[in-house]
Amino acid sequence: MMEGKPDDVLVEQAARGDGESFTELCRRYYGSMVAIGHSILRDRHLAEDAAQQAFAKAAVNLGKLRKADQFGSWLAAICRNEARDLARDRREFPMDNEPPVVEEGQAGSDESHNLVREALNQLPGEAREVIYLRFYDGLSYDRISAVLGISEQAINGRLRRAKKRLAEDLRRSGFDEVDL
Amino acid sequence: MSERKDEKWLDDQLRRAVDGATPVFDAQAWRQKYAGEFQTLLRHRERPGQFGTVRLVLRGSIGKLAIAAVLMAAAGILLVGRSGFTPEKPTPGPQPVAQQSPAQMVSMISLSAAFRSGGMAELDRQCERALERLGPRPISVSMQELLQDINGTGQERANL
Numbered sequence: 001m002m003e004g005k006p007d008d009v010l011v012e013q014a015a016r017g018d019g020e021s022f023t024e025l026c027r028r029y030y031g032s033m034v035a036i037g038h039s040i041l042r043d044r045h046l047a048e049d050a051a052q053q054a055f056a057k058a059a060v061n062l063g064k065l066r067k068a069d070q071f072g073s074w075l076a077a078i079c080r081n082e083a084r085d086l087a088r089d090r091r092e093f094p095m096d097n098e099p100p101v102v103e104e105g106q107a108g109s110d111e112s113h114n115l116v117r118e119a120l121n122q123l124p125g126e127a128r129e130v131i132y133l134r135f136y137d138g139l140s141y142d143r144i145s146a147v148l149g150i151s152e153q154a155i156n157g158r159l160r161r162a163k164k165r166l167a168e169d170l171r172r173s174g175f176d177e178v179d180l
Numbered sequence: 181m182s183e184r185k186d187e188k189w190l191d192d193q194l195r196r197a198v199d200g201a202t203p204v205f206d207a208q209a210w211r212q213k214y215a216g217e218f219q220t221l222l223r224h225r226e227r228p229g230q231f232g233t234v235r236l237v238l239r240g241s242i243g244k245l246a247i248a249a250v251l252m253a254a255a256g257i258l259l260v261g262r263s264g265f266t267p268e269k270p271t272p273g274p275q276p277v278a279q280q281s282p283a284q285m286v287s288m289i290s291l292s293a294a295f296r297s298g299g300m301a302e303l304d305r306q307c308e309r310a311l312e313r314l315g316p317r318p319i320s321v322s323m324q325e326l327l328q329d330i331n332g333t334g335q336e337r338a339n340l
Contacts, residue, residue, distance in 0.1 A: 016224055016225060018225070022218075023207045031200075031203055056217040060221070062221060062224075112193065116190075116194065136200030163187070166190065170190075
């Protein structure tokens with residue numbers, strides 16, 4: 001029954017104290033919030049913590065949201081703040097320029113994979129975020145659009161620029177034939 | 181590194197790098213972990229309409245127009261009040277009647293002030309008071325004597 005309702009209707013109902021509507025919103029946005037958290041924290045479990053904390057803050061402050069159709073971008077902003085706070089609290093997760101995590105025994109076997117991860121981690125926050133959102137399993141363009149507050153065309157542009165920069169970084173790292 | 185790397189190759193690599201298996205939201209666990217926050221949300225049900233009524237009014241175009249009209253009227257009243265303009269700005273009050281001469285009592289300013297304060301009845305009373313102030317007069321009095329009494333200039337003219 002809840003599945004067919006548009007987001008803004010669920011937001012209105014949740015703002016009037018409907019717990020089921022809010023839970024449905026959490027289900028819909030969980031993947032995108034975890035992707036955003038993951039792009040900042042680079043840790044799946046911490047990203048899930050950040051997403052859940054963002055939902056908790058949203059539950060308390062939903063009455064302050066003026067436009068129901070901006071719920072996605074509003075929630076994403078809360079999630080980014082939560083993830084940054086977590087990153088700050090746990091100093092073992094620096095924000096940028098983190099060296100790639102290379103597990104023992106994997107270094108020689110999958111050099112490409114590690115170099116791509118390293119190049120991804122070197123990207124600026126906004127570019128990294130759009131790549132996480134795009135390549136997180138099951139996220140539609142609609143959902144990404146709602147979360148970033150931009151059109152699908154703008155998402156494509158941002159994604160293309162991010163991949164182009166990634167390709168340049170990879171070429172500098174030895175992938176001299178990355179062709180985009 | 182001699183293998184040609186195209187966009188598809190990069191997409192596959194990125195898919196692996198983000199490691200984004202679909203996360204599943206466990207609503208039950210979340211509600212238990214954040215029970216206080218969830219209860220805060222549910223409490224909005226106890227005071228419905230706090231934001232709902234305003235939103236309902238704002239959503240309709242007639243509601244928006246009505247609110248705009250009220251705001252414009254309020255702004256107009258505020259501006260008029262600030263500029264100091266009032267439709268009936270009070271004029272400086274006349275001198276107390278007790279201190280006025282008969283001539284002052286029947287001047288245009290005094291008579292109009294009397295009319296404003298009590299209409300025709302007060303105007304009559306003002307004239308009566310002026311006559312009383314002049315005192316008893318012979319039945320037959322010339323115009324010149326009357327003017328001298330009213331203007332108080334008879335003596336001065338005689339002295340000239």
